[in-house]
Amino acid sequence: MKYLNENQNIPKELEEHIKNTSKLHSYFESRFDGIRPKNHCGFLSINNESYFIIPKITDQDNQNLNTFIYMLLYAYDIKLKNEDLLEADVPEHHIYELFIRLFCDALLNEFKKGLFKQYITIQENLKVLRGKYIIEKNFNNFYHQNLYCKFDEFSMDNELNRFFLYAIRVFKKFSSYSNLHRCEAVLDEVEYFNVDFKRLNIHFNRMNSRYKKSYEIALMILEKLIPMTQHSTDKSFAFLFDMAEVFEKFVGRLYKELDSSTQLQKQGNFGSLILKPDIVTSDCIIDTKYKKVNNAITCHNVWLQY
Secondary structure, eight states: OEEEETTSOOOHHHHHHHHTOGGGGGGEEEETTEEEESSEEEEEEETTEEEEEEOOSSSOHHHHHHHHHHHHHHHTTOOOOHHHHHHHTOGGGOHHHHHHHHHHHHHHHHHHHOOOOEEEEEEEEESSOOSEEOHHHHTTOSOTTOEEEEEEEEESOSHHHHHHHHHHHHHHTTOOOHHHHHHHHHTTTSOOOOOOGGGOOOOOOTTTGGGHHHHHHHHHHHHHEEEOOSOTTOOOEEEEEEHHHHHHHHHHHHHHHHOTTOEESOOEEETTEEEOOSEEOSSEEEEEEEEEETTEEEEEEEEEEO
């Protein structure tokens, strides 16, 4: 594992790879003296070499790494004790693998309590009538011995489980964690689809709320994961976080513990102004700033009472 600082130039051996990988261009900036991360931290796995981009908070890389992991877990509201981290047995705090194992273990634990099923509507040609007879489709039914029917079935083949199956198969490309295979085996009756996770419309209720944490972790991983190649033999990927976003979520959670009405990115009318501030509490609006000042990373809050 090689440590890189978020506001320092990357090693020369990485420069060509960054330049030749268009998916990474928005995460790095090219300067006259080299290439450096653009306020992003996280994990890079390139040609079987591991790199960790960490915030420069102290002069100790291990301490900076631990602080970064703590910020991520707290910002994304992931409950993890020190003994849980030890049990996860993640080499050198491999953050991608850590989140994969958190997702898998939580999901498998819920599967053991029972799979989520819901009624889905199915249309099918059957030998016997089931549910509703669809008149207009039976006019042109070439299978004259069959009846075109519409019926509801209590099934595990629903949108939430299809999302989990899609996420598992993506994660398997970059992780060999055994529980990924166990979770996939449980979903053997779910049809696989390529899911556009940016346009999901999954709602949680009392029937499926116990899966919400696994869903949120999987969605976060998919959003931050950057596969670098289409070749199955090349496992190069990046797992990067925008530190401005992490810091905003981190501060937002701090305020939410003090004021339960706190909201993030809440657009509304504030006096005569229409604003979308980073954080809104019951008595003030807050704008967070994460930037480098005097060769050190510092974090600032700017707030206005209303």
